[in-house]
Amino acid sequence: MAYAALRSLAQILHQTLNHDHQYLILDEKQQIESLIEKVSTLQDFLENSSKKITQLLERKIRDASYIAEDIIESHITDQILSESASHEDGSLEKISIRFDLIEKWIASSSKSASSGPSTLVSVDDFMDIKARLVRESSELEIVSIVGMGGIGKTTLAKQVYHDSFIVDHFDTRAWATVSHDYNVQEILFSLLNSMEVLTRKMHEMTRKLLRKQLYESLKHERYLIVLDDVWDTKLWDDVKQLFPNDENRSRIMMTTRLENVANYTNSCPPLHRMRFLSDGSWILFCEKVFGNYCCPLNLKEIGKKIVQHCQGLPLAIVLIGGLLSKATRTEHYWKYVAENVSSETTSIDEQCSKIVSLSYKHLPSHLKWCFLYVGIFPKDYNIHVSKLVKLWVAEEIVKPVRSKSLEDVAGEYFLDLVERNLILIHEKRSIGKIKTCRIHDLVRDLCVREAEKENFFHVTNRSNRSLRGIQEGSSIHRRRVSIRRNTNTCDDKIVSSPQVALGVLHQQGTLEFSKEVVEWVDLRYLNCMSMHLPSSIAKLQNLRTIILRRDMGPLYLSLDIWKMRQLRYVLLKYVILPDPSGVETEGDSSVFVLENLQTLSLVKNFRCTEEVIKRIPNIKKLGIHYNDEEVGREYYCLNNLVHLRNLESLKWIDFGLSFSRNLSFPTSLKKLTLVAGSLSLEDMSILGSLPNLQVLKLRSTAFFYQEWITNAGEFLQLKYLLLEDIAIVHWRVDITDFPKLERLVLKDCYELVEFPYKIGEIPTLRSIELYGCSGSIVNSAKYMQEERLILRNDGHQILIVNSRY
Structure with missing residues (x-):
């Protein structure tokens, strides 16, 4: 038909x-x-x-x-x-x-379930919201999506927000998640950040100045603002003055569970009420359980009953699909699941909670603790996967596996939880790895309940002052306490409390190191803001991770840092690393070696001597910064970098030395970021010869000849290329160059006179992002996009993202 x-x-x-x-x-x-x-x-x-x-x-x-x-x-x-x-x-x-x-x-329906969890957005919902956003009305309008938790409001809003037609239609777009206990300043930061105009200086602004900054950034622009998960009418009173009405068809899209909230904002009628899935339920279920395959006939009838019990709620279908995708596919087990999710005399909320609980109970034991740990983060929090992995490793939740690093094992655990749809992908990195993730409110509620029951962690909105009372009132020792509050100061009474035996300390505000802090011998993870790091920190021999957030001058470390043999991650801004040749061995004939150290950043005027190299043999990620013009290059022994045979990521900021055409990098390097300095064609050939390089970012870097011509056989594995504020006038690309390039990003390349047309013939290229580029560059890129689609007819269109900031 x-x-x-x-x-x-x-x-x-x-x-x-x-x-x-x-x-x-x-x-x-x-x-x-x-x-x-x-x-x-x-x-x-x-x-x-x-x-x-x-x-x-x-x-x-x-x-x-x-x-x-x-x-x-x-x-x-x-x-x-x-x-x-x-x-x-x-x-x-x-x-x-x-x-x-x-x-x-x-x-979207043909994609494998392994591409990440998502709920099925109906064509009608998508079309209705999209049509409302682009309709002819010139007035600023509010489009509200209303529905219960787990029905797919945020998913619908995201798919519309990222739609290529919507991206082109609006001059600028911004997204902020509001949630229950919202903070107006954080909303301002979120909006400015998603518009890519947030600077470090803005973090120091008063709320009044931030409001002015946002208003001026939106003035005379046709904008789309998304306010996700709004719970209170007061929110609209707090933010409505931020959005100018220039009668240019700007829109605000809002998601909420409460109709009175949508009505209070004078949303454009009628409200868009999310409907429960009907026919789409079975499609979504099969996608999550079987991927590209069909449901076996012997399981189809039982599967239909399970889907019926989900009552058309996408979240419930996705979770039960994630459970069954990992389980044995037998009639006996599926009947067991069907019986346990029976929806008789059960409200939709209760039914969803039952399914969430079932998904948790059927997790393998090694995943349960990892899953519960995610609940320690606040609601609607964008969790950095790298931070989560560091915490799992520091807490020794991850089981060692022979021939695999703990980080690799933790990464496998994480992906398993993603495939079960218990963790949602939020943002991906330049070459497709997951950067940030989230969990649904209903899933997080289960995490908190189960964690409290198991005494795994305790969440409180009380001040730090009450921590002693929490500990003293507990019959069983609680090792993890997550405190939600608005202040950024640390109460000294907590850190001196004898009841506190911490394994993890993540302090948003400033932490002043007292003598009691360095007596926390159980401490494995330290993340705080502080201006110094005492030499007595070396007493914490169990410490795996040190993250210090600071904005002042260089931080001088003591020699004792080389004695902390359990260290895996050291992230300190502009740290001066001491010469390890003076470390006392204390009777140990072997030299102290940080064999577990994976990350070291950001080291100022890093001396890559043989003594340093042999003490960090397994380093994978290194950040270095040079601004010393008086000392010769040979003093820093930079050619020794080639001996870091496990190095995968290098960030090099150079305001003093400039890069050397005689410099050698280890062949293991996968990601390279160069900031400032200058490059010749010979330098670029050195970079192009790296056999495993997948990501190259060049920022504020000068080209000696203002022209870049790649040679045959270079950049064979490169997938992501960023050129930002580069003094390049001509860029010549042949059809055989960059054979695996997927993403190209150009930012503020004002001197580039024309876009390299032949780059459009690279078959793997999927997106070109242009920020602050001239109109001629944008137009030639779009023309190339159209020509490529016509000539190749392969169904793959290059996505052109253009932003004027």
């Missing part, structure tokens, strides 16, 4: 274009031509798809075709009867959006 409907629509479109064209204006002719292409694509899909087409997809295509026919015929009739009829109803654009969404839905 869908194919027949498409054929009928195609005939009407051709009839309209060839015989009724006198009733169309130029823009409508172009839209008809675009629709013909979309219909042809869908016909090819139905003819050539190797997969069985679902009834839901058939119906979506059929209904869209019928609606399109009615609109087009009605439109032409109106024009024939009245020459003065308006051409501004946007009906053809709405048809185009509907078919765009069907194509997106097909693409």
